[in-house]
Amino acid sequence: MTLASLGRGQKGVIRAIDTSDPMVQRLMVLGLVEGAELEYSSAAIGGDPLEFRLFGNAISLRKEQARHFTVSPLPNGG
Amino acid sequence: MAKPSVTRVSVDQITVSRRPSVSIAVVGNPNSGKSTLFNRLTGLRQRTANYPGATVEKHVGTATAGTAVLELIDLPGTFSLSAHSTEERIAVDVILGRMPGTNPPAGILAVVDMTNLYQGLYLVQQLMELELPMVVALTMSDAADVKGLRVDIDALQARLGGVTVCPVVATTGQGIKALRQALAELPGSPQPDLPAFWPELNKAAEQLSAELQGSVRRIEIERALLDSSGETEQEILGRLGKDRDERVGEVRRELFGDEPPLAREARYRYKWVREILDEVQQRAPPLITWGSRFIAWLNRPGPGTIGLFVVMAIVFQAVFAWATPMMDAIDAGTAALGSFLASQMPEGALASLLSDGIVAGVGSVIVFLPQIMILFLFIILLEDSGYLARAAYLMDRVMRSVGLSGQSIIPMISSFACAVPGIMATRVIPNRRDRIATMLAAPFMTCSARLPVYALLIAAFVPAESIGWMNLQGLVLFGLYLLGIFAGVLTALLLRVTALRGPKSPFALMLPEFRKPNLRTVLMQLWGRVKVFLRRAGTVIFAVAVIVWALAYYPRSDTVAWELAEQQAVAEASLRGGALSETLQQLDHQAAADQLAQSWLGRAGQVVEPVFRPLGWDWKISAAVIAGFPAREVVIAVLGTVYALGDAADEATLAQRLKSATWPDGAPVFTLPMVFGLLIFYACCLQCAATLAVIQRETNSWRWPVFAWFYMSTIGYVGALLVYQLGSG
Numbered sequence: 121m122t123l124a125s126l127g128r129g130q131k132g133v134i135r136a137i138d139t140s141d142p143m144v145q146r147l148m149v150l151g152l153v154e155g156a157e158l159e160y161s162s163a164a165i166g167g168d169p170l171e172f173r174l175f176g177n178a179i180s181l182r183k184e185q186a187r188h189f190t191v192s193p194l195p196n197g198g
Numbered sequence: 199m200a201k202p203s204v205t206r207v208s209v210d211q212i213t214v215s216r217r218p219s220v221s222i223a224v225v226g227n228p229n230s231g232k233s234t235l236f237n238r239l240t241g242l243r244q245r246t247a248n249y250p251g252a253t254v255e256k257h258v259g260t261a262t263a264g265t266a267v268l269e270l271i272d273l274p275g276t277f278s279l280s281a282h283s284t285e286e287r288i289a290v291d292v293i294l295g296r297m298p299g300t301n302p303p304a305g306i307l308a309v310v311d312m313t314n315l316y317q318g319l320y321l322v323q324q325l326m327e328l329e330l331p332m333v334v335a336l337t338m339s340d341a342a343d344v345k346g347l348r349v350d351i352d353a354l355q356a357r358l359g360g361v362t363v364c365p366v367v368a369t370t371g372q373g374i375k376a377l378r379q380a381l382a383e384l385p386g387s388p389q390p391d392l393p394a395f396w397p398e399l400n401k402a403a404e405q406l407s408a409e410l411q412g413s414v415r416r417i418e419i420e421r422a423l424l425d426s427s428g429e430t431e432q433e434i435l436g437r438l439g440k441d442r443d444e445r446v447g448e449v450r451r452e453l454f455g456d457e458p459p460l461a462r463e464a465r466y467r468y469k470w471v472r473e474i475l476d477e478v479q480q481r482a483p484p485l486i487t488w489g490s491r492f493i494a495w496l497n498r499p500g501p502g503t504i505g506l507f508v509v510m511a512i513v514f515q516a517v518f519a520w521a522t523p524m525m526d527a528i529d530a531g532t533a534a535l536g537s538f539l540a541s542q543m544p545e546g547a548l549a550s551l552l553s554d555g556i557v558a559g560v561g562s563v564i565v566f567l568p569q570i571m572i573l574f575l576f577i578i579l580l581e582d583s584g585y586l587a588r589a590a591y592l593m594d595r596v597m598r599s600v601g602l603s604g605q606s607i608i609p610m611i612s613s614f615a616c617a618v619p620g621i622m623a624t625r626v627i628p629n630r631r632d633r634i635a636t637m638l639a640a641p642f643m644t645c646s647a648r649l650p651v652y653a654l655l656i657a658a659f660v661p662a663e664s665i666g667w668m669n670l671q672g673l674v675l676f677g678l679y680l681l682g683i684f685a686g687v688l689t690a691l692l693l694r695v696t697a698l699r700g701p702k703s704p705f706a707l708m709l710p711e712f713r714k715p716n717l718r719t720v721l722m723q724l725w726g727r728v729k730v731f732l733r734r735a736g737t738v739i740f741a742v743a744v745i746v747w748a749l750a751y752y753p754r755s756d757t758v759a760w761e762l763a764e765q766q767a768v769a770e771a772s773l774r775g776g777a778l779s780e781t782l783q784q785l786d787h788q789a790a791a792d793q794l795a796q797s798w799l800g801r802a803g804q805v806v807e808p809v810f811r812p813l814g815w816d817w818k819i820s821a822a823v824i825a826g827f828p829a830r831e832v833v834i835a836v837l838g839t840v841y842a843l844g845d846a847a848d849e850a851t852l853a854q855r856l857k858s859a860t861w862p863d864g865a866p867v868f869t870l871p872m873v874f875g876l877l878i879f880y881a882c883c884l885q886c887a888a889t890l891a892v893i894q895r896e897t898n899s900w901r902w903p904v905f906a907w908f909y910m911s912t913i914g915y916v917g918a919l920l921v922y923q924l925g926s927g
Contacts, residue, residue: 137461139457139458139461140458142458143706144461145458145460145461145464146282146460146706147706148460148461148464148465149277149278149280149320149460149463149464150277150317150706150708151316151317151320151464151468151471153464153465153468153469154465155468155469155472156468162498162499163499164499164591164592164593164594164595164604165499165503165592165593165595165596166595166596167595168594168595169591169594169595169604169705169706169707171591171709174316175314175315175316175475176313176314176345176347176481177313177314177316177317177708177709177711178708178709178710178711179706179707179708179709180591180594180705180706180707180709181705181706181707182594182705182706185706
């Protein structure tokens with residue numbers, strides 16, 4: 121399961137990252153690294169980019185980058 | 199008798215000069231409240247310059263802390279010391295002391311948003327490796343309270359090797375005194391007792407530095423090893439000599455294995471950040487208020503989009519409705535001043551210069567100050583509240599369909615105020631093709647200098663009827679804004695499939711929370727804008743008004759004056775009463791029109807008239823348009839002066855004078871098709887030397903500004919031609 125397939129309001133923890141894309145490396149500098157917990161909050165007009173909560177702050181990225189992050193979903197409310 | 203008391207002060211305690219002795223770099227993430235804090239610390243003692251070779255503004259201010267006077271350098275926001283955009287690169291170069299013309303910082307003020315310690319501490323860890331004295335300011339501690347965040351300051355300080363940490367609220371000034379105190383003690387204070395973050399990296403860099411006989415500092419080599427793509431990095435590693443690729447590759451393999459260095463660095467440092475957060479930060483459930491619920495609702499895409507359009511519609515209404523009383527007052531004031539001057543002085547060149555040249559010319563531009571203030575106020579509020587960043591996110595998909603990314607939205611919205619800062623704002627766009635396409639689309643956005651031209655023509659020729667809750671004048675204005683957006687977007691699209699064809703650019707953005715704009719910051723920015731406008735009115739527009747007046751007043755024709763005197767004598771001999779005064783008035787108008795037509799301006803206008811005749815313009819408008827090419831708002835001043843000298847001078851305001859302007863055969867000049875053509879010409883034409891100059895500077899070539907000028911002028915001319923010819927049947 122990747123970041124791009126989380127449902128609205130669902131939380132996931134990053135487990136693995138495909139780091140070959142330089143854009144993905146930039147996202148890692150912003151804190152999207154293994155162990156980071158994200159919550160999918162909404163999508164922009166047209167369904168892309170996606171907005172996530174990361175440690176209480178909002179970050180947006182496109183689906184094509186979100187697919188490089190493998191996550192394991194957390195039970196809601198957890 | 200009491201002895202006079204004498205206090206002895208040792209020499210080193212006397213402050214002789216208030217010149218700052220050391221510089222401190224103010225560093226932080228974007229949106230961390232860095233600039234608000236900088237403004238709070240330095241007040242109005244700031245100056246703005248440019249960094250060499252770049253148009254990025256350098257903000258330097260002076261702050262007093264106790265007896266110390268410090269120079270603070272407000273750097274562009276950055277998330278890490280591995281730079282990706284021009285602005286980030288400049289921040290990093292200043293921090294590392296590599297920026298020519300800027301003092302290497304003797305200390306660092308790290309600004310960390312308390313609600314975003316996660317990303318803030320990542321940068322702090324990198325900064326600590328510089329081994330410079332440092333103070334950490336934790337901003338937005340009030341917002342952290344609302345979010346239910348508790349930070350154990352003492353524990354954080356201990357984890358940061360004893361660096362002073364000051365919680366502050368920059369908007370209210372809370373905690374600023376303690377921060378000043380910490381800054382005063384900063385220069386010369388012992389370097390922090392660093393925890394060893396990454397001993398392997400430090401060691402490898404130390405070794406390479408030794409191989410270079412210490413000509414490159416350890417920290418620079420560390421950055422170079424981590425950042426494999428940067429130019430500076432290539433340059434630094436290039437000094438290692440001919441076997442450098444092998445040597446560097448070996449060191450990198452040892453340190454990072456198969457991972458890309460940046461990925462390795464992020465994993466490494468964020469592990470440390472999470473450990474600290476677990477120890478120093480506690481989260482309570484956030485305070486849910488009606489305000490926070492409303493903001494959460496506005497953050498959703500649907501309401502966010504609707505909100506953006508509602509805000510824009512209110513702006514256009516406000517620009518027309520709210521500004522009217524103030525504008526009427528200024529209009530009446532200049533009209534009264536003009537006629538007062540004319541009545542107090544003997545008729546002649548001086549009286550004409552003052553009332554027809556200066557008051558009519560400059561006054562007709564000053565009138566638009568209220569509208570421009572309202573427009574700037576809204577743009578500043580949108581930016582300060584964090585709404586513009588959200589617009590970038592919301593519109594990314596839409597912008598991608600025209601070959602741009604959401605990041606192009608911010609420069610385009612700023613261009614509604616002025617294309618010059620708009621084009622400068624394209625610096626945040628990392629992709630060069632996107633950036634140039636955005637720069638060429640930006641001048642189509644209706645800027646505040648087009649507004650006076652639109653406002654004048656709309657107020658004079660579009661009836662003030664209401665359609666639903668909007669009035670027709672507001673709707674026409676809105677339509678012109680839409681036309682600008684459409685033309686700009688189409689231009690970007692055409693460029694992205696032709697000259698600027700290339701891969702789509704990536705997109706990632708931190709979305710700042712909506713926050714209440716800070717009154718102090720908003721007013722300081724607004725005042726800066728108003729100052730620029732008034733300075734232009736007082737210099738460029740003043741000069742143009744005087745020159746245009748002289749061109750339109752001289753040479754005085756004796757023939758016209760004799761003919762007037764002759765015909766006056768004939769009329770006085772043959773007519774009586776009302777008929778006489780009417781005829782005399784007509785003769786006056788005729789003489790004024792004849793004088794104007796044979797003036798230098800009249801002659802020049804008649805030379806270019808054939809070019810603009812197909813658009814329905816007479817020589818007066820043609821001359822005004824030509825004069826407006828360096829700065830488009832000048833056209834108003836020119837029309838103001840020309841019509842004050844001509845036959846329509848009896849009317850009180852410029853709008854009324856335009857309405858009564860006629861061709862020699864008596865047909866009105868300003869017909870609806872002609873007015874709409876003129877509006878379209880103004881919507882498209884690039885009549886702004888400052889915009890051309892800034893495009894040249896930002897692209898570092900004359901090709902793009904020259905292309906933009908011809909392209910936009912052609913569209914404007916053809917558009918006006920079509921509207922006039924089709925409209926006039």
